[in-house]
Every structure is written in C-alpha cells, then in structure tokens.
Amino acid sequence: MKVAVFPPNSLILADLIERKGHKPLVLQSEIRKKVVDAEIDSPPLNITEEDPIKGLKYAAIEVPSGVRGRMAIFGPLIDEAEAAIIMDEAPFGFGCIGCARTNELCVYYLRKKGIPTLELKYPVTRDETVEVVNKINTFLDQLEEENG
Amino acid sequence: MVKIAQISCGTDFSGVQKEIEKAASTFGAEIVFPETDLDYIDEAYQKFGFNCASSGIKLMIARAMSIVEGKSDADAVFIATCFRCAEGALVRNEIRRFIQQNTRLPVVTYSFTERTKADELFIRMEALATIVARKSILAREKQEGLTLGVDSGSTTTKAVLMENNKILGAGWLPTTDVIASAQKAIEEAMDGSGYKMDDVDGLGITGYGRLTIGKRLGAKLIQEELSVNAKGAVYLAGHQKGEATVLDIGGMDNKVITVNDGIPDNFTMGGICAGASGRFLEITARRLGVDISELGPLALKGNYKNASLNSYCIVFGIQDLVTSLAAGGSKEDVADAACHSVAEQVYEQQLQEIDVREPLIQVGGTSLIEGLVEAVSDTLGGIKVIVPEYSQHIGAVGSALLVSGMGDLDEK
Numbered sequence: 001m002k003v004a005v006f007p008p009n010s011l012i013l014a015d016l017i018e019r020k021g022h023k024p025l026v027l028q029s030e031i032r033k034k035v036v037d038a039e040i041d042s043p044p045l046n047i048t049e050e051d052p053i054k055g056l057k058y059a060a061i062e063v064p065s066g067v068r069g070r071m072a073i074f075g076p077l078i079d080e081a082e083a084a085i086i087m088d089e090a091p092f093g094f095g096c097i098g099c100a101r102t103n104e105l106c107v108y109y110l111r112k113k114g115i116p117t118l119e120l121k122y123p124v125t126r127d128e129t130v131e132v133v134n135k136i137n138t139f140l141d142q143l144e145e146e147n148g
Numbered sequence: 149m150v151k152i153a154q155i156s157c158g159t160d161f162s163g164v165q166k167e168i169e170k171a172a173s174t175f176g177a178e179i180v181f182p183e184t185d186l187d188y189i190d191e192a193y194q195k196f197g198f199n200c201a202s203s204g205i206k207l208m209i210a211r212a213m214s215i216v217e218g219k220s221d222a223d224a225v226f227i228a229t230c231f232r233c234a235e236g237a238l239v240r241n242e243i244r245r246f247i248q249q250n251t252r253l254p255v256v257t258y259s260f261t262e263r264t265k266a267d268e269l270f271i272r273m274e275a276l277a278t279i280v281a282r283k284s285i286l287a288r289e290k291q292e293g294l295t296l297g298v299d300s301g302s303t304t305t306k307a308v309l310m311e312n313n314k315i316l317g318a319g320w321l322p323t324t325d326v327i328a329s330a331q332k333a334i335e336e337a338m339d340g341s342g343y344k345m346d347d348v349d350g351l352g353i354t355g356y357g358r359l360t361i362g363k364r365l366g367a368k369l370i371q372e373e374l375s376v377n378a379k380g381a382v383y384l385a386g387h388q389k390g391e392a393t394v395l396d397i398g399g400m401d402n403k404v405i406t407v408n409d410g411i412p413d414n415f416t417m418g419g420i421c422a423g424a425s426g427r428f429l430e431i432t433a434r435r436l437g438v439d440i441s442e443l444g445p446l447a448l449k450g451n452y453k454n455a456s457l458n459s460y461c462i463v464f465g466i467q468d469l470v471t472s473l474a475a476g477g478s479k480e481d482v483a484d485a486a487c488h489s490v491a492e493q494v495y496e497q498q499l500q501e502i503d504v505r506e507p508l509i510q511v512g513g514t515s516l517i518e519g520l521v522e523a524v525s526d527t528l529g530g531i532k533v534i535v536p537e538y539s540q541h542i543g544a545v546g547s548a549l550l551v552s553g554m555g556d557l558d559e560k
Binding site: 041042044045047050051052053062063065066068069070073092093096097099100101103 | 157158159160161162163164165166169186189200201202203204205206207229230231232233235236260261262263
C-alpha cells in the first residue's frame with residue numbers, strides 16, 4: 001500500500017514502511033524527480049514560479065508562497081496516500097519541512113482523508129521508542145492483511 | 149567580492165532562490181548561508197527567546213545568531229520571508245533589529261511571493277553592495293565644499309547646489325529628455341549663485357536616469373536612490389541617528405524606506421493605482437478650481453467625515469467628490485476627504501508591508517500639501533511626521549552631500 005508519512009521527509013518512517021513491503025510516499029522521491037530534470041534550472045530544489053501556483057489546489061492565494069510551494073510537492077502525495085503515519089512533536093532532525101503552517105495543513109489533510117492513519121507521539125525514552133516501533137509494525141502488518 | 153548572508157525561510161519552496169542569487173551577482177555580490185548545525189539551532193533559538201513553531205524560522209534565528217556571534221563571515225545581510233507569513237514577518241523584523249544592534253553590517257529585508265523576480269531585488273542588492281563598498285561615504289553627515297546633486301526622477305528632475313552644509317540654489321522641472329532636463333535643472337540651481345560649473349568640487353547623480361546623465365556629465369558619484377534618498381531625508385530632517393521612515397508619495401509612484409542611522413534597510417514601492425498618488429490630488433484641485441498649492445491649507449480647514457468618498461479609484465473617487473460638492477458639501481471637506489483617501493490607500497497598499505518607525509519623514513512634492521501630511525499622521529494613529537525644508541529635493545540634496553566626501557573634482 002502507499003503510505004504517507006508526517007513529517008513528509010522522515011527517513012526513519014520511510015525505512016520502517018519499506019521493510020514491511022509497502023511504498024512510502026516521501027518528499028525526497030518527489031524532489032529527486034525535480035532536481036534531476038535537466039529542463040528546469042531553479043536551484044536548489046528546482047521549484048519554479050509554477051509550483052506555488054499548483055499549490056493553489058491545497059491553499060488559497062492569501063496563503064504564503066512557501067506554504068503553497070511545499071503543498072505543490074506534498075499535496076499530490078496526500079492525494080495518492082492509502083494509509084498514513086503521523087508522528088507528532090518530532091524534533092526537526094527526525095524530518096521537517098520547515099514551516100509550521102504547512103505542517104498544520106498537511107496533518108489536517110491526512111486526517112480528513114479518512115484512510116487508515118496511525119498517530120504517534122515522538123518517543124523520548126528507550127521504552128517509548130520500542131513501543132512506537134512495535135505500534136508502527138503492527139499497523140503496517142494490519143494494512144497488509146486488509147489489502148489481502 | 150561582497151558576501152551577502154542570506155537569512156530566509158521559504159525561498160526554495162517558493163522557487164525564488166535563483167532570482168535572489170541572480171540579483172546579488174548582478175552587483176558583484178555573492179550569496180552565502182551562515183554556518184549552523186542542529187545543536188546550534190536549538191542553542192541559538194533558546195538564547196534568542198522568540199517562540200516560533202516553524203523550524204525554517206528557527207533556522208533563520210540560528211543563522212542570525214551565527215553572524216552576531218562571529219561564527220560566520222559576511223559583509224551584509226539579506227533577510228527574507230514569504231509575503232503574508234505572520235510568523236515570518238515578526239521574526240524577520242526582530243532579526244533585523246538584533247543584527248543592527250549587535251553588528252555594523254548593513255541589512256535589507258524583503259517579503260517575497262512566487263512572482264518575485266531578480267529585477268525587483270536589484271535596488272536592494274545594489275544598496276547592500278554599495279553600502280559595503282562606500283561605507284565611509286555613507287557615514288558622511290555634513291556637506292563640505294561646493295557640490296552639485298542631481299536627482300533624475302521618472303516624473304521630475306531636481307538639482308541642488310550646496311556649499312559648506314548650506315543649500316545655495318535648487319532647480320526643479322518635469323523630466324522630458326533625461327540629459328536636457330538635468331542640464332536645465334543644474335542651470336536653475338546655479339542661477340544667481342555666482343558660481344560656474346568649473347567651480348564645482350563634485351557632481352553626484354541619483355534617480356532613474358543616473359547612469360546616462362552620470363556618464364555624460366562626468367559625475368563622481370552615481371548612486372541608486374534608496375541610499376541617497378534615505379541619506380538626504382535624514383540629513384534635511386536633522387535625524388541622522390536612530391530609526392526613521394521616509395515616505396515619498398510621488399506623482400506616479402510611492403516609496404517607503406525604513407532607515408537605521410541613515411542607512412536604509414527596507415524599501416517598498418508601489419504605483420499601480422493613480423488613486424494612491426499625487427495625481428489624485430492634482431485632479432481634485434483642478435475640480436475644486438484651486439491651485440495644487442492651495443489644496444493643503446484648504447484641507448486643513450475641512451473635515452473629511454462630512455464628504456462621502458466610497459471609492460479610492462481616481463475615476464469613481466473623483467465622481468464621489470463631485471457628488472459631495474453638488475449635495476452642498478464644502479470645498480474644504482472635499483479637499484480633506486481627497487487627502488485622507490490618498491493617505492488611507494498608501495497605508496493599505498504599502499505601509500502595512502513595512503515596519504513603520506517614528507518619526508516618519510515625508511518628502512517629495514506631495515509633502516508640501518499640508519492636508520496630506522496631516523492625513524498620513526491621522527491614518528497612522530497620530531505618528532510624528534516631519535516635513536523638512538527642501539523636502540521635494542531630498543535625492544538631489546543626498547547626492548550633493550554624499551559626493552562632498554569624495555575628494556577633488558580633478559579625479560573625475
């Protein structure tokens with residue numbers, strides 16, 4: 001199944017999803033498509049004026065361009081998602097797209113979608129970490145069963 | 149090469165990073181990013197004390213701290229966040245103050261959209277690059293010797309002749325042919341002074357036509373209007389230290405510059421709608437059958453609340469004023485309503501984009517319309533507004549002042 005994650009660029013969540021045979025929907029793969037595109041020259045991410053305009057699908061014109069630019073990349077991943085894992089209160093080293101307003105909007109869209117969603121609080125102790133990983137694995141196993 | 153440290157949030161995802169780098173390189177400057185690591189972001193954020201939710205903004209704080217603590221090397225700082233991001237606007241301003249209070253680096257701020265192009269950033273980058281390169285000239289607070297300043301604007305050309313910190317003569321005329329207009333303005337400024345062009349120690353030029361005129365007349369100083377106007381305004385207002393805002397409601401466009409110790413750090417310019425310009429007042433004066441110079445005193449006697457004005461538009465707004473007159477409204481009330489209309493629109497379109505600092509120094513031809521000056525102060529909640537003498541000549545005065553720090557004319 002295609003599983004969206006939040007933060008949308010969390011390598012740890014992406015890795016856990018891949019280990020269970022699902023497809024993580026992460027920002028890196030989308031950014032990769034952009035940065036290897038020889039047609040575009042708008043470093044560092046090859047996001048052009050067109051992208052924040054595409055982001056209008058997810059946020060209105062009065063919303064800052066940076067939020068819309070981020071949504072232009074992450075929004076289609078949310079559209080594609082069949083399941084989601086949301087990690088709340090994660091430090092930025094765990095994964096982050098830099099903007100609190102985008103975070104609020106992404107989490108809201110994921111919740112609104114009505115897909116199987118696992119919401120977790122970022123673990124701060126060893127025991128909590130083991131519990132969180134177990135919860136993620138159980139959630140991913142169940143997805144597999146549901147998927148047949 | 150001048151190193152401009154970029155402290156920003158959202159430039160990558162808005163697709164404008166390339167435009168920023170292009171604007172900097174146009175003026176021989178290079179964009180650099182101050183050094184930070186994950187631990188330092190937390191440390192700097194705690195030290196700075198501003199609680200914000202976006203980690204991109206936390207990174208901005210850490211980059212600012214890195215500059216202030218000398219961990220990164222830069223000659224100037226460019227601070228930018230997305231237009232309409234409230235958190236970004238708050239932190240952008242606090243970082244600006246933090247850097248200005250703790251370093252001597254020039255700072256320019258900007259709020260961008262996805263449509264921001266390099267040319268919109270040119271004047272800021274040019275100002276940063278020249279402030280770095282000409283730091284000693286911009287520090288000048290007194291005019292010395294005999295110098296001439298010319299401001300070649302889009303609508304009018306101004307010239308001022310100064311000697312030992314005094315204005316000897318001034319010239320002002322509508323811009324037609326750029327060079328001919330400058331020559332005529334210079335003639336007007338020199339007229340009656342007893343001096344000839346050869347006596348002048350230095351010629352400084354600013355404004356849209358500065359490059360053309362500067363080359364032709366062999367100017368010693370050719371400088372963008374942002375730093376020259378800021379300098380001219382604080383010099384004339386006697387406010388060379390501390391913070392101030394310079395407002396120029398022009399005939400065609402409006403400029404707002406924020407200044408710290410005479411050095412500009414933000415700038416906004418608009419000019420899409422004639423209803424927010426001096427043109428609206430010119431047409432109002434014509435409709436009232438008075439000279440533009442009489443409009444200000446007339447407005448001071450009126451009360452804008454008595455005249456109905458439902459549109460800021462130059463067409464519909466004027467129609468409203470005419471309707472008010474037909475309904476028995478007084479000329480005074482209508483004149484005051486026109487001044488408030490322009491002031492409110494400048495506020496709504498421009499002053500909200502910028503952090504307005506007291507005192508506000510109002511300059512340009514429209515600053516001579518007293519009713520408008522009062523309306524601007526009213527609209528901004530009674531802020532102190534200074535209109536210095538020669539307020540319509542700030543660019544020319546700024547040029548004459550700055551060029552006087554550049555040595556003998558022989559070098560030209």
